[in-house]
Amino acid sequence: MQKFTFSVKSVTTHYPSCLPKVGSHYSLLWLQNGEIQTVRNGSINLINQNTLTCLRSEELQDALKTVSGGYIFNFPVEFLARLQTEMIMTGDGLGVFNFLVPEKLCTTVTPEIQLLLGSLLREYESEKDICRNEMMTGLMRLLLLQMARDCEIDDVSLPYSLEDIRLVNRFIDLVKKNFMTLKRVSEYADLLHISPNYLNIKIKRISGFTASYHIHNAILEEAIGKARNEGMGLKQIAYHLGYEDVAYFSKFFKKATGKNFAKFKCLELN
Template identity: 30%
Template sequence: MRATCQPAQNNIPTNKISSFSICSFPSYEANAESQYSPHSHPHFQFLWIEKGKGMFYIDTSCVTVAEGTICFVKPGQVHHLVEEDAIQGYSLSFSLEFLYSGETEFSLFYHARHFHVFDSTTLLSNGTNNIVKDIIGKMNNENQKTTIYGEDLLRRYFKIFLLYLFREFECKSNSETAVKPSHLVQRFLQLVDEQFVEKKMVSDYAIQLSVTPNYLNDITKQITGSTAGHHIRQRVLKEIQRKAIYTTSSMKEIAYSLGFIDPAHFSKYFKKITGMNFTEYKSKFLNYSTAKA
């Protein structure tokens, strides 16, 4: 089965959610969120693949998924699954407020640091996958009850789930490099995700982090291989790509939605990053998608 990227008729479907939910997929409930068509949402989400295999599309990338794969989705990322063998699993959707409610040990900074080192997908080790399966089962059972302390139990199960994932990711990260990411750079990446529409200059973020623009560029390049300015431009480009590929919005509409007052400036900005103008880029991608179908 092949996927064809087609622009939505209006906007990208965006699903709203309470502070936490867990559900199995595929689901046949009328109001259930479909994991098999392109969509985005304003919350974080993990997809755990229990059985089957296929492809996971996220923004302009796609990766293979199979039993034991965890997919991580950040707010606003357009994503969907395409099956090769029937895929079954669970989605866990949450807001940061769900984790922080009445707690102090899971601080905002701690979570932001870890969420930025997550890849879009990872294949869990057998040991971690078995533990994750058990915890997800407990969360799913608790979620179907309406009992006293139910939300507190769900929050604690979910934090245990996160801690196992953090440990898995950090073990893999430490095996690849002995240098841990700088807290400053992780905070910078978080700010870019939150503020890229309004702030596109390195100096905007340097002021908030109490460092000079040159230092922020240097330390970011040292740790990530790219300058702070490059990360800002790539984050803006990613949002442009989402809107160009998955919506019918005009260049002018996209420019205004991303904080560009002058569409001509937006056009120059886009061409400088991609090497082609907006119309050429959109036409090239859609023609490529049609040819692959």
């Protein structure tokens, strides 16, 4: 299972160090004092205190200029993508899925949400290293689902058709079953009897990520799992995943993780 990295920062004491790298993370801003404005889809939205809202890293930088108190909970873009995939694969999660996008994750801090926020903060600041990442992962998952559920109660609209959601569901299922042998978007489009461009448009619109991203993410998770759980080396993993050109796989791995395999294994798996 892929290991995710989370961080929690106080706005008043850690600005601007609380800003994550642009494009790599989303941030949940727990606004305790002040107010912010966000511009989305051409509309200006005013967000008041006692609100928890999800912001992209570039939005967060502007928002913090008018915030005088609160906390920021940073989590990887890939973490939200994984949660979206889980909801697609479970029929009863389709309603919540529609709100698992940064543009819709904004809600009042209810007692239930405040309890989860407090637990995340305590876990992050705890001196206990044992299972900390697993605890943070579980708590962040619960928090995002609670936010999406609250948003669903407040907004009964369904922004995506069930037909489109079923298409994404079928695509994700095909990727899970075939990523070892099928690595191009065109191959999945052929199986679904649609064009690669149409498939990519639908996948990007609903999940927020391209079709190739989902394919590469499945490959990467398998690679990391083999390295972590079975101690496989780069060459073994490349052959296991169907790559005859080890150098090509090495470049793919470095581009996806930001580190070459040896450095990643040393820093992340030890």
